[in-house]
Amino acid sequence: MSFIYGGSDSNSLAGVTATLNEWPSLDGLSLITEETPGHDGRSFHGATREFSQFVFEVIISGATSEEVAQRRDNFVGMIDPSRGPRPLVVEFDTLWQWQNVMVSESISWERFGWQRGSGFNLRGEVTFETVGLPDAREVTPQSVAFTGTTLFTLSRGNTASYPKLTFPATNATGQPPFVVKIGAFTVEVKAGIATGLRASMDWETFEFYLLNASGSRVASLVPFMSHYQRPMLAQGVPTSISVTKSGAGVAGAVLYPNNRRV
Numbered sequence: 069m070s071f072i073y074g075g076s077d078s079n080s081l082a083g084v085t086a087t088l089n090e091w092p093s094l095d096g097l098s099l100i101t102e103e104t105p106g107h108d109g110r111s112f113h114g115a116t117r118e119f120s121q122f123v124f125e126v127i128i129s130g131a132t133s134e135e136v137a138q139r140r141d142n143f144v145g146m147i148d149p150s151r152g153p154r155p156l157v158v159e160f161d162t163l164w165q166w167q168n169v170m171v172s173e174s175i176s177w178e179r180f181g182w183q184r185g186s187g188f189n190l191r192g193e194v195t196f197e198t199v200g201l202p203d204a205r206e207v208t209p210q211s212v213a214f215t216g217t218t219l220f221t222l223s224r225g226n227t228a229s230y231p232k233l234t235f236p237a238t239n240a241t242g243q244p245p246f247v248v249k250i251g252a253f254t255v256e257v258k259a260g261i262a263t264g265l266r267a268s269m270d271w272e273t274f275e276f277y278l279l280n281a282s283g284s285r286v287a288s289l290v291p292f293m294s295h296y297q298r299p300m301l302a303q304g305v306p307t308s309i310s311v312t313k314s315g316a317g318v319a320g321a322v323l324y325p326n327n328r329r330v
Contacts, residue, residue: 071124072162073169073196074154076146083129083139086194088159090123093330120166120202121195122158128177128190136188140177147171153199157207164329165207168200203227204329211324216317217310222301224327229301230272232324235311237267237278237289244314245294251307253299258292271298272326301325 070079070086078086128143130136153168173195181189204225212220222229233248239261246257248269257267265278267289274296276289290296301307311318 070159071122072157072165073147074151078126078143078146081139081142081146083136084143085127085129086124087126088122089125089193090121091158092120092122118202120198120204121172122156122166122169122197124194124196126175126192126194130188133182133188136190140190144175147194155207156196161204163207164204166198166202166204169196169198171195172197202330206327209324210327211322213320213322214309215319215321216312217308218323219306220301220309220323220325221306222303222325222327224325225329226303227328227330228303229326229328230298231301231309231326232268232270232272233309233311233321234266234268234279234324235318235321237261237265238263239313246311246313246318249308249310249312250299250301251309253297255297256294257289258294261292269293270324270326274298 070077071088072078078084126143128136128139130139149170153170155165155167156169157165171194173193175192175194177190177192179189180191181187206224210224212218231250233250235246237246237257239246239257239259241260243259245259246267248255248257255269257269261267261278264281265286266280268275268277268279268285269289270276276293276296277285278287278289280286309323311321
C-alpha cells in the first residue's frame with residue numbers, strides 16, 4: 069500500500085507503510101433545494117462539489133528511536149504543504165490522479181510497539197484534500213487526432229466530461245470563420261487570426277487561447293469566438309466532432325476528452 073505525491077512514492081521511503089482508509093466518491097456533494105408551498109415537494113436548484121479528501125494510516129518503523137525519528141522527518145518532508153499543491157495518485161489506481169492536493173490537517177503520531185529488541189513504531193493519520201478540481205483525471209490524458217470530422221464515444225472514467233479542442237487557426241480578415249461542432253453544440257471562430265497560430269479551446273477550465281509553434285500562449289481566443297456556452301460529452305454516447313472552414317475539413321485537429329472520475 070502506498071501513494072505517489074508530486075511524483076514521490078511513499079514506498080521509496082524506508083520504514084514507511086501507508087494504507088488508504090477512505091477513498092472518496094462524490095465527495096463534498098450537496099443538493100440545493102427549497103420547499104414548494106402547496107405542491108407537497110421541493111424545488112431542485114442544483115448541486116455543488118467542493119473538495120475530495122483522502123485519509124491514510126501511516127506507520128513508520130525502525131530499529132531504534134533515532135531511526136524512526138529520521139524516517140518520520142523524511143516522510144513529513146515529502147508531504148510538506150509549504151511546497152504547494154501537487155498531484156496525488158492513490159495505491160493501485162495508477163492511471164488516475166487528483167491534480168492539486170495538499171495535506172489539510174496536522175498529524176498526531178502515537179507510539180506502539182515502542183521497545184528495544186522488538187522495534188520502534190509510530191502511527192498517525194495523514195489527511196489530504198484537493199484545493200483544485202475535486203475529480204480524478206488521467207495521469208496521461210487521452211488525445212484523438214483527426215481531420216475534419218470524427219465520431220467519438222466517451223468510455224473512460226465514470227461521468228460526463230467537458231472537452232478540449234486544438235487546431236491550426238490561421239485566418240485572414242474577411243475570410244469565413246472556422247466552425248466547431250460537438251454533437252448539437254456549434255461555435256464559430258471568426259477571422260483575423262495571425263499566421264502560424266493554433267487555437268486551443270478548453271471547456272473544462274474555460275481557457276481559450278491562441279498558441280504559437282512552441283505551444284506558448286500569445287493571445288486570448290475569446291474575441292474571435294461567437295459565444296461562450298459549454299459543450300459536454302456523455303458516457304457511452306457516440307458524438308460527432310468536427311472542425312471545418314467554408315465546409316471543408318480542417319487538418320491537424322486534436323480532441324482531448326478530459327476524462328474524469330468522481
